[in-house]
Amino acid sequence: MKTPALTFLYVPADRPERVEKALASEADVVLVDLEDAVAPAHKDAARANLVRLLADAAGDRAVQVRINHPSTPWHAADVAALAGLPLPVGARVPKVESPAEILALAAALPGRDLHPLIESALGVERALDIATASPQVASIGLGEADLRSDLGIDDEAGLTWARSRVIVAARAARLAAPAMSAYPNVRDLEGLATSCRAGRALGFRGRTAIHPAQLATIRAAFLPSAEEVVRASEVLARVADATAAGVGAIALTDGTFLDVAMVERARAVLALAGA
Template sequence: MSPPLTFLYAPADRPDRVAKALDSAADVVLVDLEDAVAPAHKDAARANVLRLLASVARPVQVRVNHPSTPWHAADLAAVAALPLEVGVRLPKVESPEEIRAVAAALPDRALHPLIESALGVERALDIATASPRIASLGLGEADLRSDLGVADDAGLTWARSRVIVAARAARLAPPVMSAYANVRDLDGLAESCRAGRALGFRGRTAIHPVQLATIRAAFLPTPQEIARAREVVERVTGATAAGVGAIALADGTFLDVAMVEQARTVLSLAE
C-alpha cells in the first residue's frame, strides 16, 4: 500500500467538523482533544470521540492531552474503549517513560509521539525506540518555535533533520510535516512542502480540507521522477536476468542498492 501523505486535524468539540473530516479525502483523520479544544469543552469533546469513532472504517488517530494535565487519564480511558485500529497521538513527549506509560495503558494500540520541545529533540531516538508500539514520530512546530525562540523555518532546520534521522534509525516511516498555519496561502504551503520533502519528510498534517490537494501534489513524485524510477527498476530486472553485476543508467549513472530502494518507493507513491 502507498504510504499516507495527508493528515487532517479536526477539533473533537466540533462533531460537525469531525464528521466532515471523516468524509474528506485525507489519508488519515486526526481527532484532537488537545490544543484545539478549550478546557471547558474537554468532557464534551471526549464524549464526541466515543460516539463518532465507535466504529470507523478509515485510518484515524486521537490526539490526547499531556500527562501533566487533568484530562490525560480520561482521554486514555476513552481511547481504550475505541476499536484497536484507532491510533493515539501523544503531544509534547520528552521522555521514553511517557511512551511506556501510555503503552501500558493502551496495549496493542499504535502510538504516534510528537516532539515539541528542545528536550524532546535531544531525546528523539530514545523516544522513537521507547516501545514496539510506536508507529510514527512527528514534530509539533508551533510549541517548538516558542521553546527555541525562533521565528522562521531556518531555525527549525536542525530539529527537523534530527527527528527525520531518529525516525529512520528507529526503522519508522519518514515523519510528516507539521501543519501550515495560513490556510489561504496555498503557494506558500506548496513551497514549504517541497522544502520539507527535500529534507526527508513524507506527507503533512493539515488544519483545513482546502490544504489537502496541495499537500498531496507536493509529495507525489513528478513524471520525471517516475520515469527515472521505472528505468532504474527495469535496468536492475534486466541485468539480474542476464547475470550482469554492474548496472548503469543511460546517462552513465551506476546504480547501487539505495538507489533501487528509492526507485521502488517512488513507484509505490506513484501508484
C-alpha cells in the same frame, strides 16, 4: 509496497459535524483532536463525541486521536476513552519529552499504535530514545508551534536542525519518515507548497493539515514528479533485464551506474506514485 500516507487532517472533537466531514474527506489519516483545538470547557463534550463517532467509523478509516498531556486534568479520561475504541485507532501523543511517558501510555493502551509529538528542545535532544521507547511507537513527529516558542525562533530556517534530527531519529528507529507539522496559514497555499518542498528535500513524507483546502497542495508537493516516476521505472526495468541476462554491472541510459540504494529509492518513488 503499500502506498504511504501523505495527508493528515486535524479536526477538533468538539465539532462533531466537522469530524464527520473529515472522515468523509480525501485525507489519508484523520487526526481527531482532544488537545489544543478544544477549549477546556469543551473537553468532556469532545471526548463524548469521540466515543460516539469513532466506535463504528474507525474500522473504515485511518484515524488517530490526539490526547491531552499527562500534566493536564483531562489525560486520564482521554486514555480511558481511547482504550474503549477499536484497536486500529492510534494515539497521537503531544509534548513528549521522555521515554517514560511512552512506556506509561503503552502500558495503559496495550497493542495500540502510539505517535509521539516532539515539541520542545528537550524532546528533540531525546528524539531517538522516544522513537525506540516501545514497539508500539509507530511514528514520531514535530509540533512546531510549541517548539518555535521554546526555541525563541520566528522563521523556518531556525527549525532546520530540529527537523533533520527527528527525521534521522525516525530512520534510525526503523520508523516511517515523519510527516511535517501543520502550516498555520490556511489561505497561503503558495507558501504551503514552498514549505512542503523544503521539507521533502530534508526527508519528510507528507504533512498534517488544519483545513481540507490544504490537502491537495500537500499531496501534490510530496508526490513524485512524472520525471521521477519515469526514472524510477527505468531503474527497476534495467535491474530486471540485467538479472535475466546475468549481468552484474547495471547502468542507466544517462551513464549512471546503479547501486542497491538507488534501487530501493526507485521502489519507494513508485510506491508513492501508486505505480
